[in-house]
Amino acid sequence: xxxxxxxxxARLAACVQLMPIESVYVWKNEVCNENEILLLIKTKTALxxxxxxxxxxxxxxxxxxxxxxxxxxxxxxxxxWIDDCVG
Numbered sequence: 379x380x381x382x383x384x385x386x387x388a389r390l391a392a393c394v395q396l397m398p399i400e401s402v403y404v405w406k407n408e409v410c411n412e413n414e415i416l417l418l419i420k421t422k423t424a425l426x427x428x429x430x431x432x433x434x435x436x437x438x439x440x441x442x443x444x445x446x447x448x449x450x451x452x453x454x455x456x457x458x459w460i461d462d463c464v465g
Contacts, residue, residue: 384436390429392463393420420460
């Protein structure tokens, strides 16, 4: 099962957007160039720890990228929808 499906089915995310990207990075002293899928995950701050645990449990990388960005604004209807989806 894809990671996005796991997060949605567990109600840890209201929406997961998947975008193909190319990443160039250093891993274990080697430069790597990989095609990856960037996930933008819409959820609530209160669920971050559970969400991060689920990603670590289901992601193939030893160290998956986990970055939390605050929502500083948004339409009340959209923010309410996120709330409704994740509880």
